[in-house]
Amino acid sequence: MKRAIPSFEMRMMLPALLVLASLSLIPFVTLIVMSFSHVKLMGGIRFENAGLENWHRLLEDADVRSSWVTSLVYFALTLGIEMALGIVFALVLHRVVRGRNLLLALAIVPMFMAPIVVGLLGRFLTDSTLGLYAWALRILGFEGDLLAGKTSALFTVIGMDVWEWTPLVALVTFAGLSAVPAPLVEAAAVDGAGYFQTLRYIVFPQIRQVLLVALLVRAMDAIRFFDIITITTNGGPADATKIIPVRLYETAFRFRELGYASVIGILMLAFSILMANAFVRVLGEKGLTR
């Protein structure tokens, strides 16, 4: 009987695959095991069988359900606004001839900041005592505090994320626009296509794959958004900004319920995979990812 010998390529890849497996598979399997356990921390980690208790609890937990709803609203708004603004900004930048590099450099500054710094900066700017934005809003007649109202707090933290990451979408889109062949656009112009027709039928089909990359990167980030909310609202007021990563952190590290936190984490992972597949499939059906 002949033994199957791994190919040369496989043997070369094996060390890297083993490292990858240890970094992803082992934690993943541990996560699954933890989700069926009570995890005891004192005196070294111990797992005690909990059966389906943690999963059953999830079904009855109205607070986690509410965090998922908030997360979905946050996810849709953040992603939508960042993609729209990023594309518009890239299109504008693409038409600028003089000073384009300077504008681009200025525009991408926010994404080089740590999210925690963006949160601190946002909190400072919106502080009702000394914040610049709060002062501007007072002049316009808004006397409250942006982070004090349920809706305004959610929109404010979304605004901070949009401020930081829209430049990434713009940068990626701009790179895509620069790669659109000029003759194609010129041919469309000769055929009498207007600006929006050219965008719809010539430019966007050319940059779809680039847009997909931007969408996926931002979607993955938006699902695990954490820092800015922690530093600004801590999930409040009235849980209005307690999206699921904040709930997960609280359950795991504040309440030390690692078994239940694992269940929440697994659902987050599943959601990430589903969203990524959905994006690829929707755009793929239109021939965008081929």
Added chain:
Amino acid sequence: MDGSNPVSRRSLLHGMGAFGALAYLPFLQACKGGSKEGAAGAAAEPVADVWARYKGTTINFISENTPPSAAIAANLKPFEDLTGIKVNISQMELTKLVEKVSLDFSSGQAGFHVIYADPYQVLAPFSEGLVDLSKFLDKKDSVPALENGLSDFISTQLDAGGRFLDRQKLYALPYDTPTMIWHYRADLFEKHKDKMAHDLGFDATPSIQLTWEQYYAIARWFDKNAKSEIPYGTGHQAKQHDALMCDFSNVLWAYGGDYFQAGPELGLTGTKKPGKSTLSSNEAIAAAEYYNKLLKLAHPGSRTWDWDGVASAFQAGQIAMCPNWHEFAASNEKALPGKVGYAPLPKGPKRSANMWGGTGVGINANASDKEQAAAWLFINWATSPATQFMTLASEKGGGTPTRHSVYARPEVEAAKKRPSQLPNILAAEAVSEAWKPENIGLRPKVATWNQLDTILFTQVSRMLAGELKPDEAMRSSAEKFDVVNKV
């Protein structure tokens, strides 16, 4: 040194080390009459040897970013010179500290040897991970004894900050003792005293004799009559955060409500079985109704502020008064020199209640014997009268001493009046009143406190946002408490 004024070698080393600079020399002279045990130690001679026995050891201290730790971090050299022990101090926000301590205990290792043991968030859930310090108190021949003994610590705080379940065990030495009191703009109260008395029908000067309803009336008076001088009458730490629980609890207790049937007793030695929650009582609901009414009047930023936020607003001249931790007295004095007064919080139908937020320092039980002994030297030094006095006088913000002997010093007594070299002591009279057993506010010390705290501040935040009525907020809190405590 002469016979009439003996000073031990240990005291001298302590004092020299702690003050570290000639600027503190007058205080050092005042220390000389200090310690009886210290004097006895001098006769036994090997005191310095005992302090230097663990030379070469490195210990890590994890602390909340509080003034005493900032002052100690800036003045560690004396301890390191005295003992030859290297100390690394990590300071961070309390939530992060709890997370790191939890992970450290679960690893079975001792990444941190000395732990800032918040009684509610660290001591109660992790008492098994802390060393019972009695073993060092009994071992006087091999490790230095506590100067002035345990009796020098304020006894309520020793129990609340150092013990859990078993009164024979001591897990932490009292390290700081911030307490919530009434901070007010004394200059404005003085200026408008007569008009306020005329309009309100009572003397509005803050004192423990005033009620929370009168506090509300004063805040409203400022809103209506002094808007050009101060934008809002009152401000609060009502962010969805631990701070909101602290702020609300003062009112809850004042109105006769409490978390559990056993009431304040649970704040001393704590329990693992607190029983059913009493947050749905009529008194608790009345407190919630009042708090909801008060927050409608407060500065709109209140719902985004924790204790730092409300202190900044007060110091920026945005509010005329607020309940806050007395350790902010030092920064108040910098921002508004001579303009701030302090009083115990107002009373409700039951009493005046002033949230105590003190903390102890303990030792990680996973540390080796040598590390534990070195850690004992450090916590012994860090809580000694001389070091507490040093932190009190520090430029880093001023500590909140936990020992009777520190408050008894003449220079501390003198600092109660302006101009004060020790601005935190300006609040001492109000704090001393707040610490009386009938006025102190002690949270229940239970292992599930982190969940209970989160439930309460979330439900109260919902109430403030108009999502729940006061009675609904209290009833839902009580129900959730019972689920967490499985009763």
